[in-house]
Amino acid sequence: DSGVTQTPKHLITATGQRVTLRCSPRSGDLSVYWYQQSLDQGLQFLIQYYNGEERAKGNILERFSAQQFPDLHSELNLSSLELGDSALYFCASSPRDRPITEAFFGQGTRLTVV
Amino acid sequence: GENVEQHPSTLSVQEGDSAVIKCTYSDSASNYFPWYKQELGKGPQLIIDIRSNVGEKKDQRIAVTLNKTAKHFSLHITETQPEDSAVYFCAASKGTDKLIFGTGTRLQVFP
Numbered sequence: 155d156s157g158v159t160q161t162p163k164h165l166i167t168a169t170g171q172r173v174t175l176r177c178s179p180r181s182g183d184l185s186v187y188w189y190q191q192s193l194d195q196g197l198q199f200l201i202q203y204y205n206g207e208e209r210a211k212g213n214i215l216e217r218f219s220a221q222q223f224p225d226l227h228s229e230l231n232l233s234s235l236e237l238g239d240s241a242l243y244f245c246a247s248s249p250r251d252r253p254i255t256e257a258f259f260g261q262g263t264r265l266t267v268v
Numbered sequence: 269g270e271n272v273e274q275h276p277s278t279l280s281v282q283e284g285d286s287a288v289i290k291c292t293y294s295d296s297a298s299n300y301f302p303w304y305k306q307e308l309g310k311g312p313q314l315i316i317d318i319r320s321n322v323g324e325k326k327d328q329r330i331a332v333t334l335n336k337t338a339k340h341f342s343l344h345i346t347e348t349q350p351e352d353s354a355v356y357f358c359a360a361s362k363g364t365d366k367l368i369f370g371t372g373t374r375l376q377v378f379p
Contacts, residue, residue: 156311187366197312197357197369210366244311246367256302257367259311 157181158260160245166266172233175263179226179247185209186228187257188220191242203228235267270295272360274370281348282378289373291358292340298360301334301341302367306355315356316343348377 157180167173179186188200199212203222214220217235222228232239242264246257271294281287293301299320304312318325318332318341325332329348334341341360345352355374359367 156313158311189369196371197359197367199366199368202366212366256314256317258314259304261311 156258156260158245158247158258160243160260160263162263163261164264164266166268167235169235169237169267171235171267172231173235173265175230175232175243175245175265177228177230177245177247177260179228179245180258183247183249183258184226185248185250185257186222186226187246187248188214188228188230189244189246189259191244191262193241195241197244200230232265237267240265240267270298270360270368272358272368272370274358274373276373277371278374278376280376280378283348283350285348287345287348287352287375287377289343289356289358289375290340291342291360291370292338293360293368294339295360295362296336296339297362298339300361301332302359303330303332303343304357304359304369306357306372308354312357345375348375350377350379353377 159178161176184205187202189197200214202210220230242262244262246259248257273292302317305315306312329346331344355372358370361367
């Protein structure tokens, strides 16, 4: 158990809908990263938050947004969902962002868009 | 942009043999290189990492080597066991930056 909690584990929704994925980082970790893993694909970096502020942005679509709350949990919002958004979404956390230390991943949320 | 290439994409070995997975990174400023193991239905799990001031690191049957000049690093697993079967990802980052992952290697260890 990495200590990173993601909910829900599975999510099935229709095209055009909006969903929210939730991540609770390890106790004390300030950085949260979101990654997308499509079928047989690697891990694509979406976005990073550090202590409530956006720190880095990757290949995140405009339909997607995220935030980190004062209690350090993070949410990834996906809207106007398309079939191609079906993927595993992982959250990772690390204690600090400078210098980077180990990142620990949650179990992921499997999103299926039908 | 930053890129990490990983190969092979699949690797099959007999139990007890060694397995080697290689990665090449593009950004010479990268200074942190972790390796993750992902089992079916689970999140990636950090198994070993190396920083740019070290050339080699070993942890029991797992070792990682880093060649900064050539910008490549490798994962070595000795005396492989069936439970080593998984997808392995290399990654690279520089300082405060995000991890850039390779495309993964599916390792199968046959009894």
